[in-house]
Amino acid sequence: MSILVCRLNYPLANYQLAAELTVAPGITVLLGPNGAGKTSLLRLLAGLNQPASGQIQLGERCLFDAEKRIDLPSEKRRIGMVFQDLALFPHLDVSGNIGFGLKMRRVSSSARQNRVQQLLEKLAIEHLAKRNVTTLSGGERQKVALARTLATDPQLLLLDEPTAALDPAARGEIRRWLQTVLTQLNIPTLLVTHDAEEVAYFRKRVAVMEQGKIVQQGSFHQLLREPASEFVARFVGVNYILGEVCEQAGKLIFCSRGGAKFLAPFKQVIPGAAFMTVLPWDIALYRELPDGSPRNHLYGEIRDVVILGDRVRITLEKEDKLVAEISTRGYLALGEPQPGENFWAVFKAREARIENCEELPC
Amino acid sequence: MKRPRLFTLLLLASGLALGTLILLPVLALLLAASPSGLLQLFNHPQVLQALWVTLLSSLLALPVIFSIGLPSAYGLSRCNGRIRRSLEILLELPMVMPPVVAGLALLLAFGRRGLFGELLAGIGLRIPFTLGAVVLAIVFVITPFFARRCVVLFDAIDKKLEEAALLLGATPLQTFWHVTLPVVRRGLFAEGVMVLAQGIGLFGVIILFAGNLPGRTQTLSLAIYSAFESDPQQAFGLAALLLLISLVLLATVHLLAPRESLR
Numbered sequence: 079m080s081i082l083v084c085r086l087n088y089p090l091a092n093y094q095l096a097a098e099l100t101v102a103p104g105i106t107v108l109l110g111p112n113g114a115g116k117t118s119l120l121r122l123l124a125g126l127n128q129p130a131s132g133q134i135q136l137g138e139r140c141l142f143d144a145e146k147r148i149d150l151p152s153e154k155r156r157i158g159m160v161f162q163d164l165a166l167f168p169h170l171d172v173s174g175n176i177g178f179g180l181k182m183r184r185v186s187s188s189a190r191q192n193r194v195q196q197l198l199e200k201l202a203i204e205h206l207a208k209r210n211v212t213t214l215s216g217g218e219r220q221k222v223a224l225a226r227t228l229a230t231d232p233q234l235l236l237l238d239e240p241t242a243a244l245d246p247a248a249r250g251e252i253r254r255w256l257q258t259v260l261t262q263l264n265i266p267t268l269l270v271t272h273d274a275e276e277v278a279y280f281r282k283r284v285a286v287m288e289q290g291k292i293v294q295q296g297s298f299h300q301l302l303r304e305p306a307s308e309f310v311a312r313f314v315g316v317n318y319i320l321g322e323v324c325e326q327a328g329k330l331i332f333c334s335r336g337g338a339k340f341l342a343p344f345k346q347v348i349p350g351a352a353f354m355t356v357l358p359w360d361i362a363l364y365r366e367l368p369d370g371s372p373r374n375h376l377y378g379e380i381r382d383v384v385i386l387g388d389r390v391r392i393t394l395e396k397e398d399k400l401v402a403e404i405s406t407r408g409y410l411a412l413g414e415p416q417p418g419e420n421f422w423a424v425f426k427a428r429e430a431r432i433e434n435c436e437e438l439p440c
Numbered sequence: 441m442k443r444p445r446l447f448t449l450l451l452l453a454s455g456l457a458l459g460t461l462i463l464l465p466v467l468a469l470l471l472a473a474s475p476s477g478l479l480q481l482f483n484h485p486q487v488l489q490a491l492w493v494t495l496l497s498s499l500l501a502l503p504v505i506f507s508i509g510l511p512s513a514y515g516l517s518r519c520n521g522r523i524r525r526s527l528e529i530l531l532e533l534p535m536v537m538p539p540v541v542a543g544l545a546l547l548l549a550f551g552r553r554g555l556f557g558e559l560l561a562g563i564g565l566r567i568p569f570t571l572g573a574v575v576l577a578i579v580f581v582i583t584p585f586f587a588r589r590c591v592v593l594f595d596a597i598d599k600k601l602e603e604a605a606l607l608l609g610a611t612p613l614q615t616f617w618h619v620t621l622p623v624v625r626r627g628l629f630a631e632g633v634m635v636l637a638q639g640i641g642l643f644g645v646i647i648l649f650a651g652n653l654p655g656r657t658q659t660l661s662l663a664i665y666s667a668f669e670s671d672p673q674q675a676f677g678l679a680a681l682l683l684l685i686s687l688v689l690l691a692t693v694h695l696l697a698p699r700e701s702l703r
Binding site for chain 2: 151152153165
């Protein structure tokens with residue numbers, strides 16, 4: 079079973095790419111904002127660009143080592159890469175595209191046809207075999223591109239935003255298809271995306287890249303519960319509030335920059351700069367402040383209401399901005415709040431997670 | 441309706457002038473040659489010989505031009521920065537050289553007393569005033585044009601296609617042969633026809649380097665020149681014939697012109 083271990087440095091236009099990453103067999107989602115260096119990282123792994131320093135180890139094989147002056151050319155790395163724009167060969171039909179890698183390896187014509195046929199069946203695209211690739215739909219092109227790569231038995235798969243160019247209906251289908259196909263393969267797979275839905279779908283292993291660095295690696299659940307940065311929090315849709323932890327009458331309290339005060343469990347937290355995260359679906363909305371257990375609350379004006387099927391996202395703003403996600407039934411029970419109305423956002427102290435951070439960015 | 445602006449009228453007028461400039465002489469030439477006159481040309485053995493020399497030399501030059509021009513053009517399209525600019529200037533040098541000067545230069549390089557003349561004579565090769573000289577002249581003049589246009593073709597290819605081929609295990613040579621060339625194949629066919637069309641029209645360089653020997657180095661262009669002095673009527677006929685050949689080649693180029701998607 080091969081595992082990818084890499085440590086790479088490469089100067090990009092605005093910053094240095096300095097990524098350390100371990101990819102085990104199975105799908106790892108590489109998530110990051112546009113321009114974070116995700117595609118650059120894939121190109122370095124594939125040998126299409128040369129890192130300034132670092133190593134790439136794939137299973138037993140060393141693909142790149144700056145110190146030992148090892149730099150395997152792309153054609154010897156046995157890495158399968160599906161480009162964002164797929165780069166299907168326009169002069170070959172679907173079968174020709176899928177069989178290309180085998181032909182280059184001088185695999186006999188009959189063995190090649192068998193393998194292509196086998197892949198076409200496995201990926202359920204036999205009906206496309208003789209089609210011209212320029213006439214395929216987006217989803218079909220995606221499937222052919224993956225089939226073409228799989229035909230050469232890669233030991234590492236790199237998929238650059240495989241669903242970004244598809245319409246929403248095809249996107250869901252391709253995601254399910256990818257999941258099925260890739261789970262059977264069980265080779266290390268790095269799937270680049272900047273789509274939150276995609277991360278939620280391939281939720282098991284996620285690596286987050288920001289400004290050329292891997293800032294967090296973990297499950298989607300961990301990203302939700304413990305976002306390592308503001309980007310991660312905003313990306314997964316978690317409320318992220320900057321402030322500081324203060325001591326008041328022997329008890330710790332979180333004071334947001336906007337001036338609101340919140341209670342939390344304060345595990346392993348010391349007074350000083352910190353941020354608070356709270357999940358939107360842990361926040362309830364009330365017209366009147368309810369009595370009872372000690373809860374955090376913020377009275378604010380509704381800025382934005384977005385109805386997402388059976389959920390409603392409501393943005394509330396006063397000292398701080400909080401996004402609450404409630405059920406549509408709850409929304410109707412509240413009398414369909416509209417922007418401009420004032421509401422209480424309420425959440426339990428134990429739903430708030432506080433973590434110390436470095437000096438506050440201004 | 442909107443009144444046409446003065447500037448638009450100006451553009452229209454100059455376009456019309458240019459069109460007339462091109463079409464009027466063409467028309468005059470075609471009117472001067474009757475179809476029966478054209479057919480009669482084929483009864484002259486000298487005309488047939490000139491036609492043969494023209495076609496043979498162009499067809500012989502074609503593979504040489506491709507095998508030198510294509511790899512160079514591909515290499516150049518992979519270069520960047522200062523190296524590329526210097527190489528492009530080198531490529532432009534023969535393009536701006538007047539054909540007569542090119543003929544003399546070739547003679548000085550490959551002639552009996554030229555730079556390589558003795559070397560070639562030593563192995564029993566005498567190039568000037570042979571069909572080989574016609575071919576060499578065509579290669580010398582046309583290859584830079586051909587390479588220049590191929591660089592444009594190669595530059596337009598999506599680099600990701602080649603990268604995808606490499607990642608599928610193709611060596612750079614396999615990638616060039618199985619991806620790059622097939623992707624630009626229509627463009628290359630068109631360039632091949634263009635080479636023929638250009639080669640057929642050469643005059644100055646051939647008459648100086650290869651001479652005007654009927655049946656050996658006299659191409660159609662040279663035959664026109666000779667005929668003009670003795671039998672102008674035949675010269676007009678030959679000119680019309682050459683024009684028709686060029687028109688056919690031009691039409692072919694445009695039928696083949698790259699329409700393939702370069703994705």
